[in-house]
Amino acid sequence: MDEVDRILAAWRREAPDLDVAPLAVLSRVSRLARHLDLARRDAFAVHSLDVWEFDVLAALRREGEPHELSPGQLISQTLSTSGTMTNRIDRLAARGLVERLPDLHDRRGVRVRLLPGGVEVVDAALADLVRREQAILEALTDSERETLTGLLRRLLDPFESE
Numbered sequence: 001m002d003e004v005d006r007i008l009a010a011w012r013r014e015a016p017d018l019d020v021a022p023l024a025v026l027s028r029v030s031r032l033a034r035h036l037d038l039a040r041r042d043a044f045a046v047h048s049l050d051v052w053e054f055d056v057l058a059a060l061r062r063e064g065e066p067h068e069l070s071p072g073q074l075i076s077q078t079l080s081t082s083g084t085m086t087n088r089i090d091r092l093a094a095r096g097l098v099e100r101l102p103d104l105h106d107r108r109g110v111r112v113r114l115l116p117g118g119v120e121v122v123d124a125a126l127a128d129l130v131r132r133e134q135a136i137l138e139a140l141t142d143s144e145r146e147t148l149t150g151l152l153r154r155l156l157d158p159f160e161s162e
Helices: 003-012 021-045 051-062 072-080 082-094 116-137 142-160
Strands: 098-103 107-115
Touching: 003 021, 021 116, 051 072, 051 107, 051 116, 072 082, 072 107, 082 098, 082 107, 082 142, 098 116, 107 116
Parallel strands: none
Antiparallel strands: 098 107
């Protein structure tokens, strides 16, 4: 028995007319997400990064050379707001990890480019994150990982295809 089993038993005792079966899956997903969030925070802290900083830097890094996106693209990829992104870009620029450049195709637009120091820190943080997450997944076989990946994709699809 794990903590979710104990919670379910208590709800079945206290609210026997309520079908709490969905909690068996989704409470575990939620608890796992919380544990993973804490593990990611620890992995990034080693590299002096907050989770949001990694998210922005990683979005730029994935773009390939010259590692740049518009603020709107960053907002979309990191699920943040315009005001939040402006603040994040300012803070990353102040740390010398990114720079703002004029958009050559839109005179009113701006591009955000990952600087070499940003590449270095996001690459190191990613390598550390992948090592830690590989260790977490060692409890599953390759087949179980593939099955879980497919099931999670199906559950996420309605939220992310809107």
